[in-house]
Amino acid sequence: MDPYDVEGGAINVRFLQADQTRAYFIIQNFNLETANSLRRVMLAEIPTLAIDVVEVIDNTSVLADEFVCHRLGLIPLNSKGVDDLLYSRDCDCEGYCDNCSVTLTLNAKCTSNEIMRVYARDLLITSNPPNVKVGQPVITDPEGQGSCIVKLRKGQAIHMRCIAKKGIAKEHAKWAPSAAIGFEYDPANKLRHLDLWYEEDPKKEWPEDHERINLDGGPPAEDEPFDYEAVPTRFFFDVETVGGLEPDQIVQRGIKTLQHKLASVIHELTGGEGADGDFGGAQSPTLNGAGYGTNDAGYTTPGYGGGASVWGSGNTGGAGGTTPYGATPYGGQSW
Numbered sequence: 001m002d003p004y005d006v007e008g009g010a011i012n013v014r015f016l017q018a019d020q021t022r023a024y025f026i027i028q029n030f031n032l033e034t035a036n037s038l039r040r041v042m043l044a045e046i047p048t049l050a051i052d053v054v055e056v057i058d059n060t061s062v063l064a065d066e067f068v069c070h071r072l073g074l075i076p077l078n079s080k081g082v083d084d085l086l087y088s089r090d091c092d093c094e095g096y097c098d099n100c101s102v103t104l105t106l107n108a109k110c111t112s113n114e115i116m117r118v119y120a121r122d123l124l125i126t127s128n129p130p131n132v133k134v135g136q137p138v139i140t141d142p143e144g145q146g147s148c149i150v151k152l153r154k155g156q157a158i159h160m161r162c163i164a165k166k167g168i169a170k171e172h173a174k175w176a177p178s179a180a181i182g183f184e185y186d187p188a189n190k191l192r193h194l195d196l197w198y199e200e201d202p203k204k205e206w207p208e209d210h211e212r213i214n215l216d217g218g219p220p221a222e223d224e225p226f227d228y229e230a231v232p233t234r235f236f237f238d239v240e241t242v243g244g245l246e247p248d249q250i251v252q253r254g255i256k257t258l259q260h261k262l263a264s265v266i267h268e269l270t271g272g273e274g275a276d277g278d279f280g281g282a283q284s285p286t287l288n289g290a291g292y293g294t295n296d297a298g299y300t301t302p303g304y305g306g307g308a309s310v311w312g313s314g315n316t317g318g319a320g321g322t323t324p325y326g327a328t329p330y331g332g333q334s335w
């Protein structure tokens with residue numbers, strides 16, 4: 001039996017809401033292990049770009065260097081073209097270079113009597129990134145300012161060189177592409193995986209989400225016997241982005257990352273033909289023969305096309321409705 005075919009139907013994804021910041025969808029006829037793996041990969045293992053090294057040239061603001069550096073690290077940067085960058089540890093350079101980093105410079109001095117605010121928009125790219133989008137600070141507010149980094153009063157100045165590098169959230173949370181990922185199954189608790197703690201009346205203290213219960217096959221009948229063989233088959237995902245990647249891109253790259261991880265397991269188990277460190281020859285059994293060639297030539301995730309984003313180019317005002325991924329399907333680096 002196909003383990004993915006829990007109810008005799010094909011995997012089915014149904015979108016309930018989708019826009020530039022959020023993707024809320026149900027995956028049906030899926031299993032809990034894979035659904036949870038996808039959630040974890042989307043949280044922690046999708047490469048993005050974040051400021052990792054800061055050279056402090058001048059800082060006479062009231063905030064300590066470390067404090068400002070920490071804030072800089074948490075500013076979301078556009079990560080749509082991050083696959084064009086190498087991981088710094090895989091690069092031949094010493095420290096950083098244009099192949100593995102983007103340099104942003106922050107230089108501000110307050111000369112007026114009014115308090116000056118320094119925003120993410122004041123971070124200017126001063127290196128030569130591999131594409132025009134990667135590394136731009138994410139700015140979504142109507143004023144076009146982005147996050148506030150520091151306030152300066154007259155005579156105070158801040159001058160920093162920020163080196164943004166590629167990384168994943170498993171290493172540090174600043175590389176997380178998503179602000180939050182909601183994950184739920186069985187909202188009516190028919191499977192009794194939840195043991196609700198209560199003081200007097202669990203029905204009052206744990207209000208039911210009727211919308212989700214109806215989407216999940218309706219509430220249980222009064223005298224419905226407990227089905228101890230039932231397994232969850234329907235999963236509610238709610239993916240919210242911090243801005244560096246669109247929510248649909250987070251989901252697609254999550255699937256892609258998961259496939260790569262599975263392929264590397266198969267590769268190890270089968271003795272690893274092609275000992276160049278790539279996935280030579282190994283393939284996931286669910287991919288209908290899609291291989292993981294050494295340079296991923298022409299690779300596309302099945303059913304997902306070339307990675308075009310539904311949500312356009314986000315806030316950076318780029319051309320049309322595709323991400324740079326249309327041209328370079330998911331890059332060719334291995335892990």
Ligand SMILES: [Zn+2]
Binds near residue numbers: 091092100
């Ligand atoms: Zn380098």
